[in-house]
Each structure stands twice: as C-alpha cells, then as structure tokens.
Amino acid sequence: MMNQESRNPLLSLPEILLRGVGQVFFQNNPWTGLIIIAGVAISSWMAAVDFLLGAVVATLVAGWFEADEESIRSGFFSFGGGYVGLLVGIFAHPVMDHPVLELTVFVMLGGILAVPLTSGLAHALKRLDLPAAMFPVVVLLWAILAGILHTGLADLSAVSPLLADHPDTSLPYTWKTWFFGLTNGFGRVFVQFHPVTGLFILVGILVNSRISALMALLGGGLSILLGYLFGQYEPILRTGVMSSNPILTAIALGGFYLYFSWRSVIYALLGALLSIWLFVAMTVILAPTGLPASVLPMVLVVWIMLLGGQTFGFVEQVPLSEVTKPEEHLKHPGR
Numbered sequence: 526m527m528n529q530e531s532r533n534p535l536l537s538l539p540e541i542l543l544r545g546v547g548q549v550f551f552q553n554n555p556w557t558g559l560i561i562i563a564g565v566a567i568s569s570w571m572a573a574v575d576f577l578l579g580a581v582v583a584t585l586v587a588g589w590f591e592a593d594e595e596s597i598r599s600g601f602f603s604f605g606g607g608y609v610g611l612l613v614g615i616f617a618h619p620v621m622d623h624p625v626l627e628l629t630v631f632v633m634l635g636g637i638l639a640v641p642l643t644s645g646l647a648h649a650l651k652r653l654d655l656p657a658a659m660f661p662v663v664v665l666l667w668a669i670l671a672g673i674l675h676t677g678l679a680d681l682s683a684v685s686p687l688l689a690d691h692p693d694t695s696l697p698y699t700w701k702t703w704f705f706g707l708t709n710g711f712g713r714v715f716v717q718f719h720p721v722t723g724l725f726i727l728v729g730i731l732v733n734s735r736i737s738a739l740m741a742l743l744g745g746g747l748s749i750l751l752g753y754l755f756g757q758y759e760p761i762l763r764t765g766v767m768s769s770n771p772i773l774t775a776i777a778l779g780g781f782y783l784y785f786s787w788r789s790v791i792y793a794l795l796g797a798l799l800s801i802w803l804f805v806a807m808t809v810i811l812a813p814t815g816l817p818a819s820v821l822p823m824v825l826v827v828w829i830m831l832l833g834g835q836t837f838g839f840v841e842q843v844p845l846s847e848v849t850k851p852e853e854h855l856k857h858p859g860r
Contacts, residue, residue, distance in 0.1 A: 549714060
C-alpha cells in the first residue's frame with residue numbers, strides 16, 4: 526500500500542519516487558506523483574525516464590550518505606535528482622553527439638550532486654525560515670549545462686519564444702487562449718508542451734489538495750489575464766511559458782508555506798504577479814548566456830514574499846517543520 530511506510534526507506538523506493546514527482550508541485554502524495562508522471566510520459570516518455578533515473582540515483586545516494594530517513598521517504602531527494610535529470614535531458618539533448626550514453630551519465634551525475642547541494646542549501650536556509658524549494662535544482666542545472674555546452678551555451682536561448690520577433694498581427698483572445706495557456710502552463714513546469722499533460726498534472730494536484738489546485742488555476746489565470754491586458758502575442762500565451770512560474774508561486778504561498786486565508790490568497794496572487802515580471806526580466810538578462818530562467822523566478826519571489834511576511838502580521842508562515850498541505854494547515858491554525 527502506498528500509505529504504508531517501511532523502516533528502511535529504500536524498501537519503498539517506488540513510493541519515494543512518486544512522492545518526489547509530486548513534490549515538484551509541492552504535493553507529497555504518491556498517487557499525485559503517479560498521475561503526474563503518467564501525464565509527462567504522454568508527452569515524452571524519455572522525459573519521464575530521465576526524471577525517474579535521476580530520482581533513483583538521488584534516493585540511493587541519500588541512503589548511502591545516511592541522510593534523514595523522513596526526508597528520503599518524503600521524496601525530498603528524489604524530487605531534486607529527478608527534476609535535474611529531466612531538465613538536463615531536455616536542454617542538453619539537442620547538442621549531444623551520443624545522446625543515450627551522454628544523457629545517462631549526466632542525468633546520473635545530476636542525481637548524485639543533487640543530494641549534498643539540496644541538503645546543504647536547505648540546512649543553511651532554515652536559519653532564515655526559508656525553504657530551499659527548487660533553488661538547488663536551478664543552480665545544479667546551470668552548472669551542468671555550462672559544463673556540457675561551453676561556448677555553445679547561447680544556442681539554448683532559442684528555447685524561449687519571448688524574445689523572438691513576432692508579426693504585428695495576432696490571433697484573437699478566445700477560450701482557447703485560456704485553456705491552452707493554463708494546461709500548457711502546468712506542463713511547462715516539466716518543459717512539456719502538451720495540454721493533456723497539463724490536465725493530468727492538474728488532476729494529480731486535485732487528488733492531494735483542492736486548495737492547491739484552486740490556487741494553481743488562479744495563478745495561471747492571472748498570467749493569461751495580464752498578458753491579455755498588456756497585449757502579449759497570443760500564441761505565446763498559448764504555449765504556457767508565462768504561466769508556469771505563477772502557478773507554482775500561487776501554490777507555494779496560497780496555503781502551503783503560509784496559513785490559508787483570504788489574506789494569503791491575495792498575498793499569493795501578488796507573488797504570482799511578481800513572478801511574471803521577474804520571469805520576463807530574467808529571460809532578457811539570461812538571453813546572452815542561453816541559460817534558461819526555469820523556475821528560479823518562483824523561488825526568488827517565494828523567498829521575498831516569505832521574508833516580507835515575517836515583518837508584518839498580514840499573513841503568517843507555517844513553520845517549515847510543520848509544512849504538509851493546505852488542508853492540514855487549516856486544522857492547526859497559526860493564530
């Protein structure tokens with residue numbers, strides 16, 4: 526059974542891997558992870574394999590390092606290793622001469638390095654009552670990509686359509702803009718461009734937390750609305766590239782790291798709004814290097830908003846040691 530835990534965390538490896546998948550969207554639930562990885566596989570079975578390979582390596586290394594068993598069981602390490610593996614596979618694959626061999630090596634390397642980096646940064650950031658979130662993943666991704674691609678790194682700038690020249694004419698904004706912008710926004714977190722993948726992810730989140738699913742839709746919808754108000758090129762909105770960071774930000778601040786209330790909803794949506802601007806700014810800044818902004822805007826915004834929240838009483842942060850899911854936080858109010 527997926528809700529039963531073994532004394533030896535490595536004996537429940539499949540459950541740990543699935544929890545790691547769910548942790549990408551702050552959902553510590555193996556059923557959520559199963560639905561999400563199935564959705565990723567619909568779009569790209571190779572991406573799903575890369576994630577699971579990196580997750581397996583990270584979990585085994587964490588066990589060998591005698592890391593905290595509860596952290597291993599929760600998918601904390603498999604999440605980091607798996608996500609790095611998936612991103613390295615997607616971004617580096619086009620420039621590899623022997624992709625199967627090289628990808629296997631670098632995905633495994635990412636899984637190994639993710640363990641000390643994730644654990645170390647999480648330990649350091651606890652002093653500020655801040656979560657490491659996906660920051661170790663982005664740092665490791667950039668390091669590996671820089672090592673693989675050297676001077677050809679700038680070629681990766683093509684992965685972002687934001688800076689490309691667009692015709693003056695644009696398709697009209699319709700329900701399809703909202704539907705594909707939202708669904709692709711969920712998939713874009715895994716760098717997948719497939720609406721069915723996004724629907725699977727949304728359903729997976731809903732299985733674990735209705736509040737998180739609601740906040741994800743609000744955050745993603747806000748990004749589409751902002752794009753509409755500022756006249757963003759409609760096909761860009763459909764790709765979901767503008768929606769992934771707001772979706773994650775809204776989940777993180779809307780009841781996960783902050784106790785859920787109407788105030789935290791407003792605060793989370795302000796964070797989602799800030800993540801949109803920061804994503805655009807970082808895309809422009811990183812364009813000469815070719816490094817992807819990925820989910821770093823979300824991480825930085827969550828840190829900023831949590832630090833700001835510590836200085837006033839508008840919202841209240843959930844102690845990091847007590848973070849589970851929004852519905853559980855309702856049972857243990859902070860006030």
